[in-house]
Amino acid sequence: MNISITARRFKAHETLKDFIRDELSSLNKFTEDILKAEVILSYQNAKDSIKTAEINLNIPGHTIIAREDSDDFKKSISAATEKVTRQLRKIKTRNTARIK
Numbered sequence: 001m002n003i004s005i006t007a008r009r010f011k012a013h014e015t016l017k018d019f020i021r022d023e024l025s026s027l028n029k030f031t032e033d034i035l036k037a038e039v040i041l042s043y044q045n046a047k048d049s050i051k052t053a054e055i056n057l058n059i060p061g062h063t064i065i066a067r068e069d070s071d072d073f074k075k076s077i078s079a080a081t082e083k084v085t086r087q088l089r090k091i092k093t094r095n096t097a098r099i100k
Contacts, residue, residue: 001034008042023081030088033059053077
């Protein structure tokens with residue numbers, strides 16, 4: 001899986017990038033066909049702002065987008081990953097139902 005991390009108006013620390021890679025690697029148990037994952041991190045204000053994480057996932061035939069806001073980037077990333085996980089489960093269930 002090709003992972004692209006974009007941090008808008010700041011430089012993401014390497015530990016945050018490693019956390020993102022670990023979270024997204026857990027998605028491989030649902031499908032091995034993930035072509036590209038793009039993570040966009042941004043915030044509203046410099047102090048005490050809302051941190052936003054957006055995950056765009058490309059798999060054959062589908063584009064999955066999840067966006068989450070919270071007070072911490074790690075919380076936002078985890079919540080967005082959960083949304084992507086639910087969508088992948090739904091797609092996998094539909095595909096297995098069609099095969100039967």
